[in-house]
Amino acid sequence: MGRNTRKRRSPLATKVVAGAAALAVGGGGLVWANFYASAHESDSSHHRTRSAGAQVATIQCPDVGQKLRNVPRGARSGVDKELARLDEQITEAYARLASTRQAQSGDSAYVQNAILGPLKSKRTAALDRIGINIRRGGGDAPGGLDRFAECRGMGADQPGDGDNGDGNGGQDQDNGQGQDGGQDDGGQDDGQNQGDNGNGAAGPFADDFVDINDVQPNSRDLENGLAANGDGGSTGSFTAACGVNENNLFNSDNLIVAPGVDNGAHHTHDYVGNQNNNAFSSDDDLAGADTSCQNQGDKSTYYWPVLRLQDGTQEFDANDLGGGAEGNVGKILKATEAEIKFVGNQQSDVVAMPKFLRIITGDAKAFTNGVANANSSFSCTGFEDRQVTDKYVLCPEGSQVVRTSNFQSCWDGQNIDSANHRDHVAFVQQDGSCANGFQAIPQLQVRLVYDVPAPTVENGQVQNPYAVDGFPEQLHKPITDHNDFINVMDENLMNEVVDCINGGEDCQ
Missing domain, CATH: 1.20.120 (Four Helix Bundle (Hemerythrin (Met), subunit A))
Known part of the structure; x- marks a missing residue:
């Protein structure tokens, strides 16, 4: 690779x-x-x-x-x-x-x-x-x-509602003092390699997985990531065909959060669309780059943490930052489908996104931060009315794993980014409208499908699990899944996207 x-x-x-x-x-x-x-x-x-x-x-x-x-x-x-x-x-x-x-x-x-x-x-x-x-x-x-x-x-439990680290966020914390003397009678340091999965730090664990049949339909409880379009307002859509990273473009940078910093993400990303996205890319670099999208007017960059099967495979980054050196190990699984779609707003027409608008959805640190900005969603093909935010799913034979991200679709009308990379955009309210003078923009929805060998869970242990790449201290928790986007569509294409959505058409 x-x-x-x-x-x-x-x-x-x-x-x-x-x-x-x-x-x-x-x-x-x-x-x-x-x-x-x-x-x-x-x-x-x-x-x-x-x-x-x-x-x-x-x-x-x-x-x-x-x-x-x-x-x-x-x-x-x-x-x-x-x-x-x-x-x-x-x-x-x-x-x-x-x-x-x-x-x-x-x-x-x-x-x-x-x-x-x-x-x-x-x-x-x-x-x-x-x-x-x-x-x-x-x-x-x-x-x-x-x-x-x-x-x-x-502790290793899933987070509560969280407060970005100022309080305990529902966590089991002990300020480093609660070591309880020894390891108890369980033989913690007997040297047996239980649940290591090859990454030393371990994770994910059996508790991080759920059978899709045990997930209740329509039970996803996070307010983030509401689908913006509906029967009213702007009902069209625009689908961007950009492939599934056939060019094997990977790095552990994050141009949005850590521009100019090598390995700013501490985990490896898949990239589709723009082919010159790294920590040192300028807006001019992005505008002049090649694109994997069929429509050459779309040089946007769409990127997300890779999904890996922790099966012992030595990938190209096995000894690198962002990869095996930081606990992200195993075979990188490339999506079999990467559906990139822009949809409208339930209450109004949408306006054009400004060029170089940056949006992050989800939180790569949601395990330690709490779920305030979490926006992960896992499901299985044939079961997509069942979405879960804090678990990886076990799919039945013949069904594939699905990762879905619905991005913020309200914009402040002025800024392409903000100091914390969040304040310039927002999710729609419960009624589908934008609040506080924000304007509705096309909502990006990314649906990724993977052919993942089902892990086995026996006696509280998981064998050959899959997991998203992440910061090492996040323990490969599913709730840390996230997705990133920089709009680099030319003006004509963006106007076409807006016209399709506002006109109720389905374009590509």
Whole structure:
């Protein structure tokens, strides 16, 4: 498999690779896997489940990028680089957490003193630099940024409603102190490779999967991702045929969130549409690039985290940042279908999207942030009235896995992006209208279909699971699935899209 041209890694990034690689293949990773295996065994006693749950499974830090609302344009590059540095710091700290289980078992203060304390110091320095960048750009840095420096230990359960890391978000947290002395009587460090799936840090787990037959129809409970079109308003559609990444364009960058930062995503993306999308691409680069879309006027970039089968396959990125060095392992599964469609609004006509509009839907950190921005949806072909947000689905024989993302479809009428990459767009309200003076734009809907060998779940263990790529500390949770879009349609094509939708036609 190929991938687009990448810049050389910085020395800091190289250090992260070394630490994360040790996590992926080192003995500490096996102990880590055992911790999870016993925590999720279906026949575990109540005491064992409680004891294992008290352990620090991962690290929860306030998502500083979501807190920033007013960052001067001239300061955004520097601020984005510091936000990426915060992510790198969490990656490094998580690698230490996962590889020091034996030390933790003998010292109840180890996590706080050796991992969370030093992490807070590093984050404080990065937050100071964020404030400096904002002030140099002519803005007013938010007061008390250092309150976002402290991170916490967190259990492996799914999140509650969350608050982006300021409170506990419904999580089982213990600030790194609740190590419970030893590992209990379950033989946590006996060296047996239970549930490791080859990624050292483990995950996903049996509890992350559900039989599609056990999902109730029409039970998806997140408000995000409501389909915008209906019987009224603008009822047409426009379908973009852009393939399924036949050109094997992969990288672990994120041009929206971390422009100019190599490996800003810490996980690998599939790309369709624009063929020159990496962290260093300018708007001019995007406009001048080739496209995989049949309509050559659509140079938009559509990208999402790859889906992998954790079967031991050594992919091209097995030793790289974003790949195996950060726990994203196994065979990359290419979608058999990638349906990209733009639809209308229930209450009104839609207006044209501005060129280079950026939209992120879902939250790559929803496990530690809480579900406020989560927008994942998994289902199976033949069962698509059953959608689930916080589980991977087990499909019956002959049925395929489906990932669906319905994007925000209300725009503030002014900005192609915002400091936190969210405030310039919004989801429709319950009645399908846009609030607060926002304008309805074509809603992007992405439906991905995969031929995935069904994992087996027995005695609380999952064998050969599939999972979306993610930040290592997110434990490959399904609720972290997300999707990204940059509009690079030419003016004529965008006008055609709008005319089709407002005219009630179905075009492609």
